[in-house]
Amino acid sequence: MTDRSTTPPLRAVRIEAKCPICEKIGTAEFRPFCSKRCANVDLGRWLKEGYRVETDEAPTEDEGGGAGLGSTSRTG
Numbered sequence: 001m002t003d004r005s006t007t008p009p010l011r012a013v014r015i016e017a018k019c020p021i022c023e024k025i026g027t028a029e030f031r032p033f034c035s036k037r038c039a040n041v042d043l044g045r046w047l048k049e050g051y052r053v054e055t056d057e058a059p060t061e062d063e064g065g066g067a068g069l070g071s072t073s074r075t076g
């Protein structure tokens with residue numbers, strides 16, 4: 001009996017990229033985005049992160065400071 005049902009190979013299942021913005025199926029033109037609009041949204045986010053605004057706040061430099069307070073070692 002060669003009654004094999006046509007089972008598609010695993011590779012046949014194409015992984016459709018979802019639009020990271022609205023999670024719709026992306027189009028070939030704007031993939032992985034579904035539209036140019038979403039592509040721009042993502043691009044905007046990227047640029048925002050890229051152009052990181054320099055803050056006045058200095059980087060925290062806490063390197064094992066505060067020796068003494070809350071110390072478990074006692075003398076006595």
Ligand SMILES: [Zn+2]
Pocket residue numbers: 019020021022023024033034035038
């Ligand atoms: Zn989208």
